[in-house]
Amino acid sequence: MEGFLNNKQIEYILYHLNLSVELNETIRQYFLFNKSNKPQENQFNKIIFNLSSESFNLQKTIRIDQIPILFPLSDNETFYSLENTNLIFHHDILKSCFYLLSGYQEYNNSATDIFGRFPHENSIQNKLSITEKPVVNYYFEIIAEAITLFLNKKSVELKRKKLFGNFGFFLTHDIDNVDFYTFNRFLYKIKELTGFTKSYYSFRINIKHLIKTFFELLKFSKKQNPTWNFNYLRALEKQNGFRSAFYFLEKDKNNNDSDYRFSESRIKKLFRYIINENCEIGLHGTTGSVENEEKFNQTLQNLNTNTPENIFGIRQHRLLYKLPQTTLIHEKTGLKYDTTLCFAEHEGFRNSFCLPFKLYDFENDRMIDVWEIPLNVMDVTLFHYRNLNSQNAMPIIMDLIHEIKKFNGIFTLLWHNDFFDEDRYPGVTDFYKTLLNFIKTEDPENVLGNEIADKCLGN
Secondary structure, eight states, X not given: OOSOOOHHHHHHHHHHHTTTBOOOHHHHTTEEEESSOSOOTTOOSOEEEEOOOOOOOGGGOEEETTEEESSOOSSOOSSEEEETTEEEESSOHHHHHHHHHTTGGGTTOOXXXXXXXXXXXXXXXXXXXXXXXXXXXXXXXXXXXXXXXXXHTTTOXXXXXXXXXXXXXXXXXXXXXXXXXXXXXXXXXXXXXXXXXXXXXXXXXXXXHHHHHHHHHHOSSSOOOTTOOHHHHHHHHHHTTOOXXXXXXXXXXXXXXXXXXXXXXXXXHHHHHHHXXXXXXXXXXXXXXXXXXXXXXXXXXXXXXXXXXXXXXXXXXXXXXXXXXXXXXXXXXXXXXEOOOXXXXXXXXXXXXXXXXXXXXXXXXXXXXXXXXXXXXEHHIIIIISOOOHHHHHHHHHHHHHHHHHTTOEEEEXXXXXXXXXXXXXXXXXXXHHHHHHHHHTOOEEOOHHHHHHHHXXX
């Protein structure tokens, strides 16, 4: 990322800072953006943001109070100082914010995992060990603290703003599959037993699964179906006073995505049930729709045709996302928000921010008009990619929530309807129950995606 931030990019950062503080014209008249990296000797009563033209260099990053500065301008070990009548930021905090928040590191990045996703191991968050810290929020707090000190000398108040009173909790479910005992499962179990497919289960457990699936397939009625558990999910949520969002995935021609279609009578009945429960329905975008506007429009239209209410929110399947292509498709189709952005392999903050934000169109130098609600924790991340257990997963989530509470941010949890496999993940059901109970004790504001987007618009 060469060169100074331009005016539009600076405004992009100030737009997001304005979610936490009120930057009115009285305050902004003091701002001065200095590209010379030299003392502004003839300037008085200014808030001076020194800017950097350097590209990001991992080896040149410095840390002040454990917070990394991506674009340092000197060896100065303070973020800012009040000198005479001026407030001076000694390093380019704005560019550091822009680099992390906008998703710049993913733009034109060819590094992908087996699913085509931007991998955590290649991220700046991983390289700087900051995945579990919303660093941009820390930058914003530093800026707000400094501006407050400057304005106090002028008897001007910097008003703080909160999107949530304590913190927000956004509970979500991706509905990839709604049938458990299927012919495809029976064939897959045979492949696992014969060694043609890698298995996470012992031979004994696989035999048990195969026999159970076989006998369930023989039944004409009263078949068991552990993944059709929506009453159970809602019962757990209502015990804690929570509502949730459900993202539905369209079956494609090759059965690569889900095992159902939106037009099925049982699915349409489920849609009505979810709406009657005061919950939210969203689109779970197919893997083929990530960069294909035609496929995306078709699946969105199919969902809108079969649901009682129009759809305004999305999460892409497998957390597969291309910047800016996917975002631009979302914007063009009129969606209010997306909640895909999290590293599949690691919980935390993919864009180092714990409030809703907007991504950037680098080719057209503009902010994209779709709210991103950051996803923080996915069940598969904890128990599959990270190979955690119930005992060591809970403290990690607790720490994330405490980080988010510092900034009155939003905590987003993804739990699949089919992620209650006690054979593979012993204790996972009790873990989910305990997790919901813990979140309740932290006193969040439980919100849905549409409500979050509307809050941001009214901020």
